[in-house]
Amino acid sequence: MSVKVMIPTPLRAYAGKKDSIEVKAGTVAEALTALTSQFGDLKKHLFSDDGRLRSFVNVYVNDEDIRYLQKDQTAVREGDTISIVPSIAGGARV
Amino acid sequence: MSGYTLKISQELMKKIHAHGVETYPHECCGALLGRDEDAGREVLDLLPLANRRDDSPRNRFEVTPDDVRLAEKTAREKRLDLIGWYHSHPDAPARPSEYDRDHAWPWYSYIIVSVQKGEPRDTTSWRLRDDRAAYDPESIEIKAH
Secondary structure: OOEEOOOOOHHHHHHOOEEEEEOOEEEEHHHHHHHHHHOOHHHHHHHHOOOOOOOOEEEEOOEEEHOOHHHHHHOOOOOOOOEEEEEEEOOOOO | OOOOOOOOEHHHHHHHHHHHHHOOOOOOOEEEEEHHHHHHHEEEEEEEOOOOOOOOOOOOOEEEHHHHHHHHHHHHOOEEEEEEEEEEEEEEOOOHHHHHHHHEEEEEEEEEEEEEEEEEEEEEEEOOOOOOEEEEEEEEEEEEO
């Protein structure tokens, strides 16, 4: 299945300066693996050292947050759009 | 020095300061909309946002993915880009904390305004390094108009 992965602006420099990448995948996990195999520098910005998606990286299939679907096992169909959406956090003290 | 420069008008900087004063002693946050071109990076508009961290708003801020999508959409409608974020550090220096770095994204400009006893003080801007190890300071160039 060919799906489109939308790359947010801060990560485009690590994805050949493209705003979207077409990958072949049956699930969100497969799509992200295909994406990071092609663009290795994306990995550290998407995944923590234990290989899990960073907590402030959000993934949508079409307009649905995968946390409310089957997370990274969410199935994707031909023509679906996967969006990587940042959430932003910070603060003065630890 | 990193060599990064962020241009912003005096008027928009005053709005960031006013937002930090308004939400004091809580942190304020908002999106920086503008352009990133060969000639440089410039803030041309702001989108003030609600701090979603109501459990610890004095030393934390959070912008939800829905608000990020709103900021991206607002930027597109204005034919601008979402180029970064601002937030305040109430009664704390205008330097990124370890928590800031852990949660930061590369490429974006992060403006931090220190608000001491309700008054805006130092204002700085930062960009996360590619390897996520540290921030580089970004000079702020205030334009009269």
